[in-house]
Amino acid sequence: MNSRRTFLRNAGLATAAGASALAAPAVVRAQSKITWRLQTYAGPALAEHVVKDCIDNFNKAANGEMEIQLFTADQLVPTGELFRAMQAGTIDAVQSDDDSMNSPLDIKVFGGYFPFASKFSLDVPTLFYEYGLADIWEKAYSEVGVQWISAGAWDPCNFATVNPVKSLSDLEGLRIFTFPTAGKFLSQFGVVPVTLPWEDVQVAMQTGELDGLAWSGITEDYTVGWADVTNYFLTNNISGGWCGSFFVNSDKWAEVPEHLKVLFRMCTDSSHLHRLHWYWGGEARLRAHGDKLELTTIPEAEWKTVEDAADAFWDEIAAETDRTAEVVKILKQYQADMNAAGPPYRAG
Template sequence: MKRRDFFQAAAGAGLASTVIAAPAIAQSAPDVHWRLTSSYPKSLDTIYGAAETLSRYVAEATDNKFKIQVFAAGEIVGALQVLDAVQNGTVQCGHTVGQFYWGKDPAFALATGGPFCLNSRMHSAWLYYGGGNELLDKLFAQSNITAFPCGNTGAQMGGWFRKEIKTVQDLNGLKIRIAGLTGSMLQKLGVVPQQIAAGEIYPALERGTIDASEWVGPYDDEKLGLVKVAPYYYYPGFWEASAQQHLFINRDQFNSLPPAYKGVLKAAAQAVNCDMQAKYDAVNPAALKRLAGAGAQLRPFSVEILDACFGAAQEVYSELSAKNPTFKTIYDSMARYRAEAYLWFQLAEYNYDSYMMRQQRAGKL
C-alpha cells in the first residue's frame, strides 16, 4: 500500500470510529433540567447566590447539558418547606439548612451545627474526614434525600436586640427569632423562641412582635435593615459557630443521573462549600463598619450569659441523646472530634490569631 493510501485509509477508519462513538457519548450526556428551591430570598446574594453558583458550575462542567434553575424562597414553596418539596418530588433539589427541620427529627439540626459545637473549619473536617457525611447520609436517606455540604457562613453574630442584655435574668420572657436546638437551649433560660423566615424578621422587630433576632452576620444583616429596628448588636453567635448549608437532592432523582453528572454535582457542591465562606469573609468586615456608622451598638454577651447557655446546651444534648439514638450517634461523633480539634486549634490557630489581633488593635497592620 502506498503511503498516501495508508493515511487515507487510516483517516477513513478514524472517521468511521468517530461516527460510531458519537451516539454513545450523546447517550452518556443527556439533557437534564432540574429545579432547585432555596430557603433564602434573592436579596441575600451570598447565601441565596450560592445556589446560583452551584447551577453555573454544573452547567459549565456539562456543556449546558445539565441545567439547574434556581427559585427563591416563596416562588415554589416557603423558606421552611424545602425538605418536603425535595422529598416528595415537587422539585429535584433544594438549598437549605438541616436545623429548619429539626421538628421532624432533632438530629437534622446537627447537620447545620449546634450551640457550642464545631467552628466551620472543624465542621468541614468532621464532615469530610471524621465520618460526619456518612452518619448524616443515613439520616437523610430516611427522608428520601441525598445531601452534600454546600456552603457555610462561618461563625455568626449573636443577633439584634431592642434592648441591652446584661444578665441571665434579662433573657427571661424575651421573644427571640431563633431556630432549632438553640431555641430549646434558650427556653431553659426563659426565652420564648420564634421560627421566622428572613423576609419576616424586620416587620416583626418593628412591630415589637419579637424582641430580638439572630440571622447571619454583618453583610446579610445589613441587607435586612435590622439596625433600624434593634440597635444592640451582640456577639458571638455561640449557637452557630458553623452554619453548614446543604444541597438536598431527591434520592430517586440523584440515583437516576449518569455517574458523570453525579460526580459533577458532588464536586460543584464542594466548590460552593468553600466559595460561600470565602465571600462572607471578604464582605463582612466592610459591612460591619457600615453598620457601626449607621448606629449599631456592638455588645459582647457576658461570660455569665455564655456559661449559663453552655450549661443549658449540655442539658439539651443529654436529654435528646437519651431518647433519640440517631441524635446520640451523630452528636457523640461530633463531640469526640470537637475535643480533639480544640486540642490542636488552641496551640496554632488561637495563639497566632491572638498575636495578630493585638497588632491590629495597636494599629500596626
C-alpha cells in the same frame, strides 16, 4: 442528529469494506435536557451571594444537557415544607439546613445551629469530612428517598436586637426569630422563639412583633436589611458556624448521567468554599467598620452559664436515638481534640 446518523451509517459501510470499527464516544451525554427546580432556604438578597453563582456556573458548564432553576425562600413551598416537597418530587433539590427544612430524621437537630457544636466555620466541613459525619448523613437520607450531596458552613449565630443585651437577664422575654433547635435551647434563658416566613421578618421587626433575631452573623444582618431595623449586635454567639447541605430527590439523582453528577458536586463544593471566606471576612470587616449596629458583650464568666447548659442539652439529644448518640460522641471527641490542640484551634 441526521448528520450523525449518516456519519455512523457510512462508517459502518466502510467497516464492512475492511476499515477499522468506529470507536464509541468518550463522553456519555444526556439524551434529553434535564431540568431541576432547586429551592434554597435563603431569601433573594442572601441567595445572590450564597448560591446563585454556584447554580449559574453549573448551568453554563452543563452545556445545554441540564438546567437548574433556582428559587429562593418560600417561593415555591414554605421553608418548613421543603423536605417533604423534595421527597415527593414536587421540587427536585434543596439547599438548607436539616432543621429549617423540617427533616423527619433524628439528625435534624444538628443542622442549622446546634448549640456550641462549632466555634469556627471551618469546624463544620472538618466534622463532616474528617470526623465521619458525612457517612452518617448520606446513609440516613438514603433511607428516606433523598440523596445528601454535601455540607458546608455559613455564618455564626449572634443576636441582633432593638435594645442592648449586656447580661443574660436582658434576654428575658425577648421575642426572637431563630432556628427551631436554637430556639428550644435559648428558651431556658427566657427567650421566646418566634417562627415566621423569612420574607416577613423585617416588617415584624418594624411593627414590634419581634425584638430581635438569632439567625445569623453580622454579615447577613447587613446584607438582607436586618441591620436597618435593629440597633445592637451581641458578640457572644451560640454557634460559630451554621451547618447546612445540598439535597436531591433520589429518583431525580439517579436519572442524571455520571459526568453531570460530578459537575454538580464540584459546583456545590465551590459554593461552600465561597461562603467560608465571604462570611469570615464579612464578620470581621463589619464588626470593625460597620456603622449600623453597636456591639455589646455579655461578660465571659456569665456567658459560661450558657456554655454549661449546652453540655446538658447535648446529653439530652444523645439520649434520643442510637444515631444521635453517635453524632454527639463525635462532637465531643472533636471538641476534646480541638481543646487539646490549643491555639489556634482553641484557646489554651
